[in-house]
Amino acid sequence: MEGISVEQAVEQILQHTPVINETEETELNKAGGRVLAQDMVAGFDNPPFDRSPVDGYACKAEDLAGATKEHPVRLKVMEEIDAGQYSEREIQQGQAVRIMTGAAIPNGCNCCIYQEDTDYGEDTVEVYSEQKRWSNYCFSGEDFKKGTTLLKKGTHIGYVEAAILAGMGVAKVPVYRQPRIVLLTTGDEVVEPGIPLPEGKIYNSNMTMLSVRLRELGIESFHMEAVKDDPTVMSEKLKEAAKVADMIITTGGVSVGKKDIMHESLRLMGAERIFWRVKMKPGMPTLFSAYKKTSDITATDHCASEREIPIISLSGNPFGVAVSIELLIRPALEKMMQDPSIGLKEVNGIMADNFEKGIKGRRFIRAYLENGKFHLPNGLHSNGVLSSMAGCNCLIDTKTMENQESRSLNAGDKVGAILL
Numbered sequence: 001m002e003g004i005s006v007e008q009a010v011e012q013i014l015q016h017t018p019v020i021n022e023t024e025e026t027e028l029n030k031a032g033g034r035v036l037a038q039d040m041v042a043g044f045d046n047p048p049f050d051r052s053p054v055d056g057y058a059c060k061a062e063d064l065a066g067a068t069k070e071h072p073v074r075l076k077v078m079e080e081i082d083a084g085q086y087s088e089r090e091i092q093q094g095q096a097v098r099i100m101t102g103a104a105i106p107n108g109c110n111c112c113i114y115q116e117d118t119d120y121g122e123d124t125v126e127v128y129s130e131q132k133r134w135s136n137y138c139f140s141g142e143d144f145k146k147g148t149t150l151l152k153k154g155t156h157i158g159y160v161e162a163a164i165l166a167g168m169g170v171a172k173v174p175v176y177r178q179p180r181i182v183l184l185t186t187g188d189e190v191v192e193p194g195i196p197l198p199e200g201k202i203y204n205s206n207m208t209m210l211s212v213r214l215r216e217l218g219i220e221s222f223h224m225e226a227v228k229d230d231p232t233v234m235s236e237k238l239k240e241a242a243k244v245a246d247m248i249i250t251t252g253g254v255s256v257g258k259k260d261i262m263h264e265s266l267r268l269m270g271a272e273r274i275f276w277r278v279k280m281k282p283g284m285p286t287l288f289s290a291y292k293k294t295s296d297i298t299a300t301d302h303c304a305s306e307r308e309i310p311i312i313s314l315s316g317n318p319f320g321v322a323v324s325i326e327l328l329i330r331p332a333l334e335k336m337m338q339d340p341s342i343g344l345k346e347v348n349g350i351m352a353d354n355f356e357k358g359i360k361g362r363r364f365i366r367a368y369l370e371n372g373k374f375h376l377p378n379g380l381h382s383n384g385v386l387s388s389m390a391g392c393n394c395l396i397d398t399k400t401m402e403n404q405e406s407r408s409l410n411a412g413d414k415v416g417a418i419l420l
């Protein structure tokens with residue numbers, strides 16, 4: 001197979017991929033999936049007060065010595081404290097307060113009692129069990145202490161991290177700005193879904209695949225366009241895209257046919273070819289270029305700065321696009337977004353089925369991993385066929401086959417894969 005290895009391809013893509021260091025503030029509710037651009041330090045103890053974890057009563061544990069159902073201890077109930085209320089009262093020997101879960105425990109108390117262990121009394125209460133000091137008692141700061149760094153710069157914000165930020169009282173979250181990715185597809189045979197299909201045409205599945213996958217990986221902002229098979233038009237579109245993009249992804253037109261326009265389009269644009277062809281199936285004819293863009297001189301910034309924009313041109317076959325997104329684009333996004341959660345996850349397992357095609361070179365095979373076993377979907381494994389990939393959750397990498405010389409992959413073989 002012609003070309004460089006997948007690893008070399010990734011290395012070269014990374015070399016020409018910028019890290020986005022610009023930051024912005026986003027609303028807390030929109031922070032999920034973003035990456036923190038600053039350490040987040042607690043500004044107060046949480047909870048800010050000692051609180052009851054039960055609905056019941058708070059009192060002094062010493063008062064309850066020897067309490068049983070037969071010989072209850074009777075305490076005077078001074079007041080009721082519900083969650084959200086605060087009492088300045090100092091509780092004395094023989095006294096208790098009625099208290100609800102989450103309410104601030106008043107001074108003088110050192111335990112809380114489940115109301116089920118009492119007679120639910122209003123003015124006085126009979127308590128049926130002893131308590132140790134500090135039992136059913138949550139201390140202020142048990143969640144976090146003022147001055148503690150709770151989340152570090154570079155943290156991927158998931159639902160838990162977002163909720164921690166909410167608990168800290170943060171409404172605007174400092175995050176790295178999102179990469180601006182422009183998606184262009186080529187192909188005179190390709191039309192957009194939603195219109196009747198003319199003879200000789202197919203619907204554009206690559207654009208939707210790329211945009212939805214990017215969204216799944218946390219990238220919302222991008223521009224998309226289907227461009228006809230004309231190198232002059234495409235080179236203009238590429239130049240336009242380069243004005244706004246941090247990265248450009250194209251599909252189709254990278255092979256050797258008369259209409260494989262990407263080579264000429266990128267030359268006309270003035271982009272530098274870094275590599276063409278990767279030793280992998282599908283996605284072999286992937287073309288990677290870098291475009292040096294000089295930003296305009298502005299009034300405030302008198303020196304023109306040069307920026308490099310990576311242009312990843314994928315083959316048109318939809319399964320090739322699906323595989324290349326994972327192997328080539330994800331590592332670039334991981335670097336660009338400084339988000340380790342985007343990195344590839346590798347898994348090992350055992351083949352449950354035979355792979356019926358012969359294996360030449362390094363191949364990535366769609367599969368479904370369940371309980372350590374790789375199941376192959378029904379339907380063709382051709383590179384232009386996507387329908388059989390529905391429901392698959394991994395790509396088997398034939399480089400991980402125990403017997404590298406083997407041309408077949410059979411049930412029982414140990415093999416590795418990347419998770420989708």
Ligand SMILES: Nc1nc2c(c(=O)[nH]1)N[C@H]1C(S)=C(S)[C@@H](COP(=O)(O)OP(=O)(O)OC[C@H]3O[C@@H](n4cnc5c(N)ncnc54)[C@H](O)[C@@H]3O)O[C@H]1N2
Binds near residue numbers: 185255260
């Ligand atoms: N003589 C040779 N022919 C081919 C070679 C070769 O080495 N010598 N390589 C083959 C391999 S491998 C691949 S992969 C393809 C790559 O072709 P291109 O990247 O130039 O892609 P296209 O020709 O434009 O399209 C390939 C295939 O995918 C369909 N397609 C394209 N765009 C879309 C889209 N947006 N949505 C859905 N489907 C799309 C297109 O209609 C073609 O069927 O070249 C082989 N040929």
Ligand code: MOO
Binds near residue numbers: 281384
């Ligand atoms: O590299 Mo192509 O995607 O094998 O069919």
